[in-house]
Amino acid sequence: MKDFVADAGTIVGSFTEHETRLLRELAGEVIELLDEQLPEDRLLASVGIGGSDGPSSDPAIARLLPNAYLDDDHASQEFRYLTEHSLVTRKVANAQVLQRSLDEGGEIALETDAVQAWLRSLADIRLIIASRLGIEHDGDEGNADTDDELMLGQVYDWLGHVQGSLVDALDG
Amino acid sequence: MADTMEHTRLDEQLLLDTPWVTIVWNDPVNLMTYVSYVFRSYFGFSREKADDLMMQVHGNGRAVVATGGREEMERHVEAMHDFGLWATVQKDGS
Numbered sequence: 109m110k111d112f113v114a115d116a117g118t119i120v121g122s123f124t125e126h127e128t129r130l131l132r133e134l135a136g137e138v139i140e141l142l143d144e145q146l147p148e149d150r151l152l153a154s155v156g157i158g159g160s161d162g163p164s165s166d167p168a169i170a171r172l173l174p175n176a177y178l179d180d181d182h183a184s185q186e187f188r189y190l191t192e193h194s195l196v197t198r199k200v201a202n203a204q205v206l207q208r209s210l211d212e213g214g215e216i217a218l219e220t221d222a223v224q225a226w227l228r229s230l231a232d233i234r235l236i237i238a239s240r241l242g243i244e245h246d247g248d249e250g251n252a253d254t255d256d257e258l259m260l261g262q263v264y265d266w267l268g269h270v271q272g273s274l275v276d277a278l279d280g
Numbered sequence: 281m282a283d284t285m286e287h288t289r290l291d292e293q294l295l296l297d298t299p300w301v302t303i304v305w306n307d308p309v310n311l312m313t314y315v316s317y318v319f320r321s322y323f324g325f326s327r328e329k330a331d332d333l334m335m336q337v338h339g340n341g342r343a344v345v346a347t348g349g350r351e352e353m354e355r356h357v358e359a360m361h362d363f364g365l366w367a368t369v370q371k372d373g374s
Contacts, residue, residue: 171307171366176357178368187369191358198362227317231310231364238309246308246338268311275313 109270112277119223119277123214130263131270132210134233135203141236142203145169145196159192161185168239172199172232202229223274230271237264298371302346302356305366306337318363319345323356347372 110122123131147158162185163170173195176187205225209216218226237260241250250264251257304315312334319330323345336343345367346356353369360367 172361172364174361174366174368176354176361176367176369178370183369187354187357191354195358195361227314228363231314235307235309235364243308246306248308272311272313275311275317278317279313 109266109273111273114277114280115217118217118219119274120217121273121277122216123210125214128210128214132207134263134267135207135229138203138229138232138236139200139207141166141169142172142196142200145173146193146200157190157193159185159188159190161188168236171235171239199228199232201225203232205229223278227271227274230267230274234264234267234271237267298373299347300350300353300369301344301372302353302360303342303368303370304333304337304345304360305368306341307366310365312338315365318360318365322359322363 109124109127112119112121114120145160145164160173162181163175164173173188173192175181175184176191177183202225205222206229209218209222209226238250241257241260241264242248243250243264250261252261315337316327316330316334319325319333320327323330325333333343333345346353350369357367357369
């Protein structure tokens with residue numbers, strides 16, 4: 109990966125073939141995971157109303173779609189009903205933008221809207237991985253007992269670098 | 281009687297006027313630069329204010345990032361969840 113830079117109103121970046129495939133796969137997994145949160149009836153989902161009764165039993169989903177009130181379950185549930193499906197729909201759309209940006213390979217130039225989708229989707233992907241690795245508090249290194257976990261930990265760090273680079277390019 | 285009613289009305293008014301707050305909570309995942317960027321781009325805060333709030337989140341575990349009506353605070357919380365930040369609404373002082 110070459111770090112992102114601002115260039116003529118876009119943000120330009122470059123990923124290797126391996127990195128491109130990895131990003132597309134991760135975005136695909138987010139889409140799959142979040143799709144399960146939407147009702148079968150897509151028309152209902154598109155209206156954006158409806159939600160689950162409480163935080164998901166999957167800690168990753170629970171982190172992406174947390175309660176809006178700390179100690180008011182009723183208000184949290186009402187908030188979910190009004191916002192959850194549209195929030196999930198937007199998160200899926202963000203991941204799809206990330207995927208599509210890489211359709212033609214790793215040399216990309218992101219317009220303003222795409223940059224916003226990338227920032228949010230990278231955050232979502234990192235939150236899901238962190239949850240899988242048991243990263244819960246500042247300073248947690250995360251599980252690293254198996255090769256898979258070690259690899260996932262490296263991917264997590266790398267995604268942090270990608271997102272950080274995007275923020276730097278926007279700030280620059 | 282009249283007095284009591286008057287008091288009730290005043291209490292209700294007071295309750296309605298009690299501001300709500302949007303709180304952003306610390307998490308070990310989101311980058312400090314990203315959190316500061318979110319505060320600047322979404323709330324329109326200066327870099328100094330955004331960095332200060334970000335450090336509050338990081339150091340104190342939480343920061344109040346907005347105060348106002350309940351619906352407005354819920355909109356902010358939804359926007360924060362959009363960004364992947366952990367945020368909640370509550371009545372000010374509770």
